[in-house]
Structures are given as C-alpha cells and as structure tokens.
Amino acid sequence: MANSLVCALIIADLMLFAIDICANNFLLYFTHSTIWHFKQNLQVINASKNGYYKDIYRTCINTSMKQLTAFKYRIYPTSEQEILIGKTFGCKRWVSNHFLAEQQDRFKNKLKHLSWVDMNNLLTPLKKEVDFLKEVDSIALQNAAIDLADAYGNFFDSISGKRKGPKVNPPKFKSKHGRQSYRTRNVKVLENALFIPKLKEVKAVIHRPIPEDAVITSTTISRNPDGRYYASILTEIEIPIHDFKNREVGCDLGIKDILITSDGLKFKNPNELEHIARTKRLLKLKQKQFARTKKGSKNHEKLRVQVARLYSKITRQRNDYYHNISRYLVDNNDAIHLENLGVSNMLKNRKLSRAIHEAAWSTLSGMIDYKAKWAGVTYTKINRFFPSSKTCSCCGHKLESLDLATREWTCPSCGEIHDRDWNAAINILHEGQRQCYGVQSSSHATGDVGVIPEALLKLATKIERSAVIPQLVMGVGKPDDLQSSGS
Numbered sequence: 001m002a003n004s005l006v007c008a009l010i011i012a013d014l015m016l017f018a019i020d021i022c023a024n025n026f027l028l029y030f031t032h033s034t035i036w037h038f039k040q041n042l043q044v045i046n047a048s049k050n051g052y053y054k055d056i057y058r059t060c061i062n063t064s065m066k067q068l069t070a071f072k073y074r075i076y077p078t079s080e081q082e083i084l085i086g087k088t089f090g091c092k093r094w095v096s097n098h099f100l101a102e103q104q105d106r107f108k109n110k111l112k113h114l115s116w117v118d119m120n121n122l123l124t125p126l127k128k129e130v131d132f133l134k135e136v137d138s139i140a141l142q143n144a145a146i147d148l149a150d151a152y153g154n155f156f157d158s159i160s161g162k163r164k165g166p167k168v169n170p171p172k173f174k175s176k177h178g179r180q181s182y183r184t185r186n187v188k189v190l191e192n193a194l195f196i197p198k199l200k201e202v203k204a205v206i207h208r209p210i211p212e213d214a215v216i217t218s219t220t221i222s223r224n225p226d227g228r229y230y231a232s233i234l235t236e237i238e239i240p241i242h243d244f245k246n247r248e249v250g251c252d253l254g255i256k257d258i259l260i261t262s263d264g265l266k267f268k269n270p271n272e273l274e275h276i277a278r279t280k281r282l283l284k285l286k287q288k289q290f291a292r293t294k295k296g297s298k299n300h301e302k303l304r305v306q307v308a309r310l311y312s313k314i315t316r317q318r319n320d321y322y323h324n325i326s327r328y329l330v331d332n333n334d335a336i337h338l339e340n341l342g343v344s345n346m347l348k349n350r351k352l353s354r355a356i357h358e359a360a361w362s363t364l365s366g367m368i369d370y371k372a373k374w375a376g377v378t379y380t381k382i383n384r385f386f387p388s389s390k391t392c393s394c395c396g397h398k399l400e401s402l403d404l405a406t407r408e409w410t411c412p413s414c415g416e417i418h419d420r421d422w423n424a425a426i427n428i429l430h431e432g433q434r435q436c437y438g439v440q441s442s443s444h445a446t447g448d449v450g451v452i453p454e455a456l457l458k459l460a461t462k463i464e465r466s467a468v469i470p471q472l473v474m475g476v477g478k479p480d481d482l483q484s485s486g487s
Helices: 002-024 034-045 053-058 079-108 116-127 131-135 136-160 274-291 299-331 354-359 361-375 420-437
Strands: 062-077 180-184 188-190 193-196 198-206 215-223 231-239 248-253 257-261 265-268 334-337 378-380 408-410 418-420 460-462
Touching: 002 215, 053 062, 062 361, 079 116, 079 131, 079 136, 079 180, 079 215, 079 354, 116 131, 116 136, 136 180, 231 354, 248 354, 248 420, 257 299, 274 299, 334 420, 354 378, 361 378
Parallel strands: 248 334, 334 378
Antiparallel strands: 062 198, 062 231, 180 215, 188 193, 193 198, 215 231, 248 257, 257 265, 265 460, 408 418
C-alpha cells in the first residue's frame, strides 16, 4: 500500500511537471526544498525505505538555478572622477526631490498621480531648463524617477493591504548627508578596472571574478560616509543546488550568544570577539576626541572621517562573522528553522535596546535567507508568539512565566533540566517540522553538527549532551551510527 502511494505521488507530480512545461514553454524548476518536503512526507508515512523516489526526481530536475547575485568591488576614482560622481549624486537627488514635491502638490490639488513613464517623459524638457542635469549619466536620472515611483507603489500597496508585512511610509526627501548612491547600466569589467558610463575607466580591486556566463543587469555606484567608493554589480548567474545532507536544524537568536542551534552549538556575540572589541575601544577613544572638536574646523572633519571608518570597520568585521555562520548552516543542513523576532517591540526595553541594535539579528537572518534560497535549502520562519523558551522540549509542558534572568530551568512535569536557549532551539526545530510536513520528523540527526569552518572553531561552543548521544568533536562530521542515514 505504501509503495503504491509513493508511485501515485510521483506520477502525479510528473504529470503536473509536463503540463507546466507545455503551458509556460520553459523547464519548470523543482526546488530543493520541494524535494526535501516530499522526502520528509514519505518518511512520515513510512514509505521511504526503498529510497528510489530520490533517483526519479534527480532525473527530471535541474541541478542549478538562476539567481540574482551582486559582486561588490571597491573603486578608486581620480579627483576628476570624484567630482563627476559627486555631481551625479547631486543631480539624482535633485530629480528625486523635484518629482517628490511635484507628486505632493498634485495630491493636494487632487490631480492624477504621475507614473514613472510620465516622470521620465518630463526629464527631457527639464534638462533644457536645468543645464547641470546634462553633465551626468542620464540613466541615473531615469532610475531616480523609477525608484520614486516604486516607493509610492509600495506605499499605496501597503495602505490598501496588497503588500504584506509592516506598514510602509510615504517617500521622503533625499538628504546630501550620509551614504550616497546612483544606479546605472552598461558597465564592463576590465583587468583591475571598471568601465562606467561618463566616468570611463575607473581603477578597481577585482578580488572576485564574475563568471563568463553571468548577465549584468545593473550597477550601483556608492560612497560611504567614510569616503570610500564602491561599485556593486548585479548579475544573473547559475548557482548549483546543494546535495542532500539528511539534516535539519532549529536556531534561536540571542544577545549573550548570537545564535544557538538545536544541535547544541552556541556562537558568541560579535562584541565578545577580540578583534571587534579592539576596534570598539579605539572607536570610543576617537569619539571622545571628536566630541571636543569645534564644528566646521579641519580637526572636526578629520575625526569625523576617522569615526566613520571605524564604524564601517566594525560593520565589516561583524558581517564577516555572520557570513561564516550563515554559510556553515546552509552547507550542513537541508532545512533551517529560525525564530521570527519582533525587534521593533523588543527595542522598547531601554535596558537592552543598544545590545539588540548591535546584535543585528536581521542582518544574520537575511544572510541565512538568501543563501538558503541560492542553495535550495528550506528556510522557515517560526511565529514570534510561539513559546519556545518556556516549553519543555521533552514532554511539552509549558511554564506560566519565565523571566530573562533565568538561563536554566527544571521541568516540573518530567524533571528534565533545560538550558534556556538550547531548549528554545529544539522547540523551534520541532515547530518548523510541524509547519513543513505536519508532524515532528525523526530524520534530524541529533548531535551531528557537521563540518565547522576553521574560522568558527574558536568562536563556537558545544553544549554537553547525555551519555546516550555520542559526544562529537567539532569539525569531524557524522558519527559512525549515523553514516548510513546520510544522503
């Protein structure tokens, strides 16, 4: 009966696959996550013992998928090129603010809203009136109008209910302070340089080559507050899908430890890393010096740049750490379940707001999200109101209350002693399994942490487990009794 059900499911999916090919005239891609869910559902009905469904699916799906990927390079423009880039920033900002004021006036006078086509049609006569708009890249000005139209579209969709998620505010006037950027096209990658319209050849550090089969869609030129220039080239490339690991993980985000996995791994908060702590001590010193300078003086501007560069360095150091964590999770798991936190509400706690800001949970979860999509790994967000910390992962007993100061607690029902964060990660794993395929799955290899990169070995600690589960050495891989269950 089970084998017949398996065959029926496979035949039904193949028929839908053929229908979609005929309807859309292109090869429909079955994502890795779809196969993972299919595999787990087969295990739930105890019909996966033959294991032949995996070979059938691998014959009818692609092993790679097209994704939008950005390659960011630091550029070193000459003084003349810096002046032209600054003019482009200013013209793009002027066009955006001009049309924003026009849209607001039309709204007050109850006139029809301008679309991006209408705004681009008005650019040509506008250039005849404002001469300095002719000096810069015309594509950057067109994209400014398109971005404004998209911002208004998101705002209208948000207030009408078409757009899900938090409410979107209406567009605001652009400021000349802070990070500046503009978007253009027709950029070519040369040897140690980039060819950018209007700027010609600009010196760049091509530390990562763009694949030959990549299609360049757009390029964003930006200047950070620290004075550094970057070019982010958006491309469409083929990214291979990861093989099955027969492993999934639940993750809990925290402040003391930035991320805790259901396997028992705890990753340190970035502020506890020595190189980041050293940079923050230097930042504290420079901020004191900057506060004593007179606004408008040369020392004021000099120290402003130094402080901005230190802030940028801390951000890069933290992002490098988060890239290592997210890459480890995606490379070693077929499904990742993460808690969806209400950060805006948590920031109302004035005692923890600074620590929450510095933790940058959204940056880490965003990295896990896009890397999981690239690799075809299932990424599930658990409801923020799910009581993961105060629910016993062994018997399901739920405490009435659990304050933040309590890091360990004993279940009054079964007597199990829980580490608060580890228990939450296990509950998140179980809830993610229930969301994906209805019931809690037994396919998760408990205690198997996979292969940890060398960059993370000293930054992660393993929680000791009971004698029933073998104690693993980080970076070794699967234990012997789990080797046969891998894909």
